[in-house]
Amino acid sequence: MALDARGGLTSAHVRLVAQGLGVSVRTVRRWVAAARSEGRVGPLPRARFAVTPHVRGLLAVWGGNVAAVHRELVAVARAAGDPDAVPSLATLQRAVARDLSAGERAGLRGGEAARRRYDVYGKRPPTHRNACWEGDHKRIPVRVDLEGAAVCPWVTWFVDVATKVIVGVAVTPHQPARDAVLAALRSAISRAEPYGPGGGLPGVVRVDRGKEFLCRAVERALGAFAVPVEGLPAYKPYRKGTVEALNGAVEEMLLVSLPGYTHRARPAEAYRPDAAEDLLPYPDFVKALLDWVAWWNTEHRPEGLADGVTPLAAWEADPTPVEDVAEERLAFFALEDDGRQRKITTKGISWRRRFYIGDWMAGHVGTAVRLRYLPHYDGQIEVFATEEWGRHLGTAYLAQAATLEQRRALSSVREKKARQLKADLKAAEKLRRTRYTATTTAAAPRPRRTVTAAQAQAEIVEAQAGDLAARALPDLIPPREPPPSWARPVVRPRPAVGPLSASRQPTDGGPQGASGVPEQ
16 A cells, blocks of 8 residues: 555565465555555454454353353343344354453353363572472372271472472371471481481471461471461462372372272262271372372382473482571471460479379479470470570470370260261251242242141240240349348337427437437
């Protein structure tokens, strides 16, 4: 068009453009004629249906079901007397596929987790060892035997992002707390046996916003070594992809082969969990998991490492210096301070209304001490001197601890009470909730169980009587007669009121009322 405006457009130019675009000369001349007459240099815009905000809202209501949205649009248009205003189902489907991305359509069907599968996250640049650790909890989908009960344990671990070495692991038979995080961090920082050789102080620890990772105990423990904790935004697992990949790898490589695996494919019959005698004992499971961790570090060759080496080989080949921490500094890394001074008595050390004793306490009665303890564990405490803070005196153990049989009997009693309470609450819920019959038409449902007037009145009276008895006050009951030995008040008769008595003064010196009569 610029050549045509200057008068320099020739047939050679038209043939050159046609050859470069792969079209005929006639097509190029038609494009030029349309630009001269209509002023456009592109194809004619076609009127087509587009997805409006109203249609997007209907797609969200119907979970991405385009056919259901089309039926609703047709029903509304027919009610308005304009059935031709709605496009065909095929047109609506093409518009949804054209105007909404694959991630948006998946999000309408399956929510945020489904939409996230279509996002592009990129990859962090490579770093050196101990530049960053990632930590996480994982619920192990394997039922194990713990003192006769089947439980699903949890694992808390930390992995080095650069070399993929698992530096620290801690296993708990229940949902972990800050004590598990501190124990895993201690094993990660220490390089002594059996934890080494990977470890040392990291540059930063990246975790999610779990309250166990961001608690003050973890902040103080890592803050003493000037190690920051980076709390990632919630519901964004891709921000710590290394440890999330480890969570999936342990399930595919180890857990699926263990007895008691809860995600195993099963036949169409009713689900029957593995018998208790077929489950792994808890210590055996911990050993199997730690063996797998050793295999991961020393034999497995994960993708992403240069030259296909093992994580431990990549760790040892990295020339970055490692900052070690003395073992005496890590001996009580996971312990919390009691915050007050206590004294050793002849019964031991009193803490939380319990006494703790140790063989080293002989000859130290009256000594002022400080205590440190493992969070959520009161079986033993560590005792330190007050005049030299940091000097460890010894370990004290709980005196008169319950035996295994007593703890099992206590657990049985507590479970029985819990089952009874659950049954009572379930029965109360049945009485409270009114159930109705199923309906096949647009009519009000009828109650399943019909109560007579006499039954309703009897139950109301019984409930009111119970409430009054529960709210009865002790002062409503008349007191008993006092013993004869008690001194009782003497009631004097009131004298007659007259001209002579009005001027008479009280002989006992008692107080007088407004009328001059002695008060009783």
